[in-house]
Each structure stands twice: as C-alpha cells, then as structure tokens.
Amino acid sequence: MSFTDSCSSCLARGIAPADTRTRGDRRVDGYRCPHCGHTWAVTRDLTAYSDIHARRAHHHARKAA
Template sequence: MTDTCPNCCQRAVKPRTQRTDSKQIRSAYRCPHCGHAWITNRLRTTYPAA
C-alpha cells in the first residue's frame, strides 16, 4: 500500500514500517522528496486485501 505525502503531494510513497492486527493496518511513512514523516491507521474492513 502506498500513500501521498500530505506536505508536498509526492505520490506513491511506500511505508517504512507496517503493522497489522485483527482490526487495523498501521503504516509509518517518510517522504523521499521532502522528508516529511506521518503515520496512518486504516481499518482492515475497509482494506481487506492489504
């Protein structure tokens, strides 16, 4: 799963780390373009194939 940097809008940023449990997918990102770091929490029911 990739994301878009909320700071500079760089697309297709891959997570540095990712952790899943029965309910959530937690991903930590760092943009290779601007260096901005962020974390996402996604519900597994919304992203079942991830």
C-alpha cells in the first residue's frame, strides 16, 4: 500500500514518505517536503484502510454488474 501526502506548510501535493515504519497494525510515515523542507509524520491504522479498500472494490463490482 503506497501513500502520499500534502505539505501543510506550502501545500505541495503528492509527496512520498521519506521513511516508513510498521508497528503491528499501524504504519508511521515520515515526510519531508522537497519544496520547503517542512517535516511531519502520519500514523495510520492499516486495518481501517483495508476495510475502505474492500468496500470500494465491492462497490465497483456492483456497478459493473
């Protein structure tokens, strides 16, 4: 699963993590904006993202049928 984020300082979009660590069902992505140098971290509960992707796949399959 690949994530990108937006810089809260200069609003640049599509920034890939500079560092990623997984701790059980949580993932911590560390970011550094290549435009302004701002740094931040985001913690995500991967079980929540798995549920969202499963619902989207089911929704798309229903539309196609």
